[in-house]
Amino acid sequence: MTHREHPIWEEELMPYFDGQLDEAKASEIANHLETCEDCAAAVADAKGLSQQMTEWKVEDTSQKMRESTLTEMRLQERSKRSRQRWAWWTNRPVWAYGLTGAVAALVLLTVSVPSLLRSRESNPPIIAALSSPSEAVVTQQEFNKIQRAQPEAPSGPMIIRSARLAIVTKDFDGSRARIETIARESQGYLDQLTAQGEVGSGRTLSATLRLPSGRAETALVELRKLGKVRQESQNSSDVTSQYVDLQARLTNARNTEQRLTDLLRERTGKLPEVVDVEREISRVRETIERMQAQQKDMNNKVQFATIQVTVSEEYRAGIELSSPSAGTRLRNALIDGYHSAVESVLNAALLVLLCGPVLLLWSAVLIPVILLARRIYRMRLG
Amino acid sequence: MKSDEQLMLEFQGGTAAAFEELFERYRNPIYGFFRRRLNNAGRAEELAQETFVIILRGVEQYEPQAKFRTYVYAIATKQLWSERRKDIRAGRFAAEPQETSHESDPSTALWIRDALAQLDDGPREVLMLREYEQLSYDEIAEVLAVPINTVRSRLSRARTELKALLESQSARGISR
Numbered sequence: 001m002t003h004r005e006h007p008i009w010e011e012e013l014m015p016y017f018d019g020q021l022d023e024a025k026a027s028e029i030a031n032h033l034e035t036c037e038d039c040a041a042a043v044a045d046a047k048g049l050s051q052q053m054t055e056w057k058v059e060d061t062s063q064k065m066r067e068s069t070l071t072e073m074r075l076q077e078r079s080k081r082s083r084q085r086w087a088w089w090t091n092r093p094v095w096a097y098g099l100t101g102a103v104a105a106l107v108l109l110t111v112s113v114p115s116l117l118r119s120r121e122s123n124p125p126i127i128a129a130l131s132s133p134s135e136a137v138v139t140q141q142e143f144n145k146i147q148r149a150q151p152e153a154p155s156g157p158m159i160i161r162s163a164r165l166a167i168v169t170k171d172f173d174g175s176r177a178r179i180e181t182i183a184r185e186s187q188g189y190l191d192q193l194t195a196q197g198e199v200g201s202g203r204t205l206s207a208t209l210r211l212p213s214g215r216a217e218t219a220l221v222e223l224r225k226l227g228k229v230r231q232e233s234q235n236s237s238d239v240t241s242q243y244v245d246l247q248a249r250l251t252n253a254r255n256t257e258q259r260l261t262d263l264l265r266e267r268t269g270k271l272p273e274v275v276d277v278e279r280e281i282s283r284v285r286e287t288i289e290r291m292q293a294q295q296k297d298m299n300n301k302v303q304f305a306t307i308q309v310t311v312s313e314e315y316r317a318g319i320e321l322s323s324p325s326a327g328t329r330l331r332n333a334l335i336d337g338y339h340s341a342v343e344s345v346l347n348a349a350l351l352v353l354l355c356g357p358v359l360l361l362w363s364a365v366l367i368p369v370i371l372l373a374r375r376i377y378r379m380r381l382g
Numbered sequence: 383m384k385s386d387e388q389l390m391l392e393f394q395g396g397t398a399a400a401f402e403e404l405f406e407r408y409r410n411p412i413y414g415f416f417r418r419r420l421n422n423a424g425r426a427e428e429l430a431q432e433t434f435v436i437i438l439r440g441v442e443q444y445e446p447q448a449k450f451r452t453y454v455y456a457i458a459t460k461q462l463w464s465e466r467r468k469d470i471r472a473g474r475f476a477a478e479p480q481e482t483s484h485e486s487d488p489s490t491a492l493w494i495r496d497a498l499a500q501l502d503d504g505p506r507e508v509l510m511l512r513e514y515e516q517l518s519y520d521e522i523a524e525v526l527a528v529p530i531n532t533v534r535s536r537l538s539r540a541r542t543e544l545k546a547l548l549e550s551q552s553a554r555g556i557s558r
Binding site: 045052056077 | 544
């Protein structure tokens with residue numbers, strides 16, 4: 001069938017049925033359908049098919065899906081409002097950022113240059129406090145200040161140093177004072193100090209000193225002068241690789257935390273996913289804090305050597321010049337005699353109990369043997 | 383009644399109620415879109431929700447030149463293709479028998495579903511968008527990113543093939 005014979009193309013029937021043709025064309029086809037049975041049947045088929053297809057119905061969505069989507073929308077809205085609160089800053093033109101940066105740099109220079117000049121003129125306040133003779137041993141707070149002033153990661157190898165010293169001295173009191181002085185002069189501190197014993201008896205003192213690693217050797221020389229060194233040991237442990245590894249893990253954890261925070265800010269998923277991200281952030285934060293504590297502890301151990309000192313007093317027994325009275329001596333002798341008598345009775349009883357069973361056993365064996373031997377002897381004589 | 387585009391613009395301006403209205407208009411159609419194309423009802427609901435989440439996230443980029451209806455079905459179609467790619471990678475595609483909704487007349491719905499499953503992807507998608515989502519030819523062309531003549535020819539082919547399949551199914555049913 002040509003277009004001349006049949007004025008409607010077959011492909012035009014479907015758009016007609018679907019209402020996708022303009023009014024003129026639709027009217028033309030409608031007229032044609034009145035006279036063409038084939039085309040009318042094709043349109044009727046399409047209509048029937050469409051009706052059949054509508055038999056496949058689908059249930060409605062659940063209430064849960066509705067609520068979680070609307071919750072997500074509210075979260076999104078809250079985040080948007082929060083962004084808008086900062087929009088006055090984020091939407092500024094570039095020149096505004098430049099101007100703000102220039103003003104900030106100017107303020108920083110104005111504040112920092114005079115204080116930098118002042119710090120060159122005098123010692124740092126911490127060192128000045130430590131060098132004062134009236135100052136006692138460095139306090140924990142001062143130690144923390146010193147530690148903060150130290151660089152976080154030294155460029156060279158990281159060595160943890162420790163030493164043990166056992167010293168015997170005649171001047172016990174002087175030694176204690178000297179240990180405190182050594183700690184102060186070395187710009188370290190006394191971590192722990194314990195003294196035991198009474199005056200006149202052999203006293204002992206145990207102290208743990210935390211001294212800057214660079215000054216530990218000089219301090220050991222001074223400590224050896226306290227008396228006779230009975231025992232000494234030194235130990236060094238290289239923790240450079242552990243420190244580098246810890247640093248790398250810490251950087252990774254911080255990056256992860258940043259990525260998770262960004263993810264939460266963008267809030268791409270559903271509510272349970274947001275809760276999961278928050279839980280993950282909290283876990284990563286905990287890991288970071290644990291690693292920071294390890295790093296701080298490692299820095300502390302590297303920067304400050306540990307020296308354990310045990311000082312024993314050299315004990316000499318004194319001569320007793322006075323003797324007890326005669327009455328006391330008689331009384332003591334009587335009491336000692338009584339104790340001796342009781343002791344001897346007890347010892348005899350113990351001997352009987354100890355040897356009795358053995359004697360009985362051997363008697364049961366030996367007595368019949370002896371009796372038999374005597375009888376044989378008599379028979380030979382008789 | 384406000385148009386979808388007006389509601390979307392109001393939501394851009396911060397009116398949460400406008401989105402709620404849009405959501406109420408489209409939540410069942412979008413769910414139906416996924417439900418008729420996927421075997422798993424739960425996954426269909428998740429994908430419907432994800433479609434709305436994408437709209438929420440992209441609200442600031444929405445431009446009123448685009449029809450909201452086309453916009454939302456284009457997102458849903460992309461989600462569907464992505465899901466099918468995942469299914470193919472996981473070896474799940476067409477492995478599970480499709481559940482039929484309890485709302486349907488079991489026999490006719492089953493025939494329709496089985497016959498549709500036998501059509502080629504292209505014609506079937508055009509026919510379903512036309513019959514179930516009630517999209518116009520222009521909208522289908524935009525959603526599937528194909529020329530309008532392709533939509534026409536695919537639709538015509540899909541109807542012819544589906545009619546033949548249903549007739550053969552019907553004949554088999556009667557002969558049994």
